[in-house]
Amino acid sequence: MNKQMLLEIVHEMKPVDLSLYYPKGDAAAFWKRALSSGVLQADISEIRAEAVRLDGQSIPELSYTLFSIYSRTGSRLEYERVYFERRRRLNTYVFLALLEPEHPEVLEKLEDILWAICDEYTWCLPAHLPADHNAADINRYIDLFSSETGFTLSEVLLLLGERLSQLLRSRIHHEVERRLFRPFLENGPYDWETARHNWAAVCAGSIGAAALLSVEDPAMLADILLRTERAMLYYLEGFGEDGACLEGLGYWNYGFGYFTYYSDLLCSRSTGRLDWFKQKKVAQIARFQQKCFIDGSHVANFSDSVPQVLVHMGLSHYLAEVCTDVERPPSALRAPYTEDHCSRFAPAFRNLIWTRAGKEDEAWQAASYYLPDAAWLVSRYVSEAGSFGFAAKGGHNAEPHNHNDLGHFILSGRGEIYASDLGSGEYTADYFGAGRYQYDCNGSQGHSLPIIDGQYQLAGREFSSTVLHASAEENDELTLDLTQAYQVTGLQSLIRSFVWHKEECPRLELTDTYRYAGIPASWTERFVTWREPKLLHPGTLLLPGTTARGVEVTYDSLKVEPEITVHMYRDHFGMEKLWYSLDFHVLQLGAVGKLAFTFQFL
Incomplete structure (x- = not known):
């Protein structure tokens, strides 16, 4: 005009x-x-x-x-x-x-x-x-x-x-x-x-x-x-x-x-x-x-x-x-x-x-959404066992208020978060400056992502993901190529797939498949949670709920070994808050690998 x-x-x-x-x-x-x-x-x-x-x-x-x-x-x-x-x-x-x-x-x-x-x-x-x-x-x-x-x-x-x-x-x-x-x-x-x-x-x-x-x-x-x-x-x-x-x-x-x-x-x-x-x-x-x-x-x-x-x-x-x-x-x-x-x-x-009188539902209706431009998959699921949620994202690492979080996911159930996104930290000069990705809530070290040769994802438009498959239907599915999210010499391919099974007690299957030129020095699958993980027995950990039994995490104990570490960060309101990293270290590294984890609500 x-x-x-x-x-x-x-x-x-x-x-x-x-x-x-x-x-x-x-x-x-x-x-x-x-x-x-x-x-x-x-x-x-x-x-x-x-x-x-x-x-x-x-x-x-x-x-x-x-x-x-x-x-x-x-x-x-x-x-x-x-x-x-x-x-x-x-x-x-x-x-x-x-x-x-x-x-x-x-x-x-x-x-x-x-x-x-x-x-x-x-x-x-x-x-x-x-x-x-x-x-x-x-x-x-x-x-x-x-x-x-x-x-x-x-x-x-x-x-x-x-x-x-x-x-x-x-x-x-x-x-x-x-x-x-x-x-x-x-x-x-x-x-x-x-x-x-x-x-x-x-x-x-x-x-x-x-x-x-x-x-x-x-x-x-x-x-x-x-x-x-x-x-x-x-x-x-x-x-x-x-x-x-x-x-x-x-x-x-x-x-x-x-x-x-x-x-x-x-x-x-x-x-x-x-x-x-x-x-x-x-x-x-x-x-x-x-x-x-x-x-x-x-x-x-x-x-x-x-x-x-x-x-x-x-x-x-x-x-x-x-x-x-x-x-x-x-x-x-x-x-x-x-x-x-x-x-x-x-x-x-x-x-x-602007608020109007009218009949409101007690809760949002169950629904699943795939947002293709953002590369977000978001699911709100309800069964006789309660309400549950799952979300995962692709995209690139130069988004507004960017976090280095390609392939990251969130898992919730019955009003409690089990796989967490730390969200926004306390805003300071350094938070929006050179030190931004030293903050756990911003850097990939504070997200549920692989750590490859001790290296995290980097910031910038060139550090990106590609959506290979997405579906928000009977089961919600998202498959991402995360190869370009890392600047790791030798990494030839990294594919992460999510399958969200919407059963009475839903479960999430996560699989990372990689190909490497040579053998990586180290490979760690990190998951972020506010719940203190409990080792039940080799191959099974528990993310305990406050009012419910929680989520069981199963894995191949012959391939990976878990390590639980407590961390501290300052949230958006300046309050100190605990979070836990649940790190699975790969025991026998090779040029190719497939790592699978299941998160089962109890």
């Missing part, structure tokens, strides 16, 4: 008013119904509980000492905990002000936190700023969180309107323009405008949404939207036709969520003339969430994703309304108000205005 066409649409856009959010624009009627209906009672109770927690607390300070920790140590959590606590405070008082307009003290607390956020040195996180930045040009930088903040404040202005003081409204307009709109138009293009991952959707989507709410000059709005629309095209290029998000479900929630929030406002203001959800690919991406869950709240958490995910009901219900074949999630998977440690306003608000 060119600027002239976009400018014509902008001139004909419907006015900015509360009908963008509420039926007929009647906010009072909406919140009155919300207070008396059952569908939002849990959310409202959680918001009120947060207000009780905040009562009497002062606004936490974003001090220079906190700000400088990242540059001195590479640690992000100290500053970010306070930054996100301020956003939680903002969200809570906005929602209380909407729910309980008769309480003037709530509005007073809201205005104080709004003023404090306007006072912040930058809305960016220290980790997203250049090390050599200076105060004179701080506003030229735009990251995920500065964009989100500008979007949030623009929505708060519309939602609260003249209930906020004229001075505060004027200041918010000024801060959003100088921190977002002017830098975007005058200092770009930014690297994230051509990113094929969540940054494009969140940054451009937030700026575009904020502009749709607060920019009155048609030419300026058209300029912003033109750049935003281009960024969204790049974002969508990061998806294959199968709709899979290679960054994982958490980043689908994040990136596609902000894509949706922007798209909804754009569609509403343009009265349907600009509607991203008319695209077949966008509708396919909308179905990704339901394909990720393997067992209860456990997901196929490849890449930087946490093992268990709760869903944003507002986003999920909206997508189910605008896209065919999008399933409404089980109500038990509702993310509580406090679940988002980043305290993002846009999804929290839409959990209130």
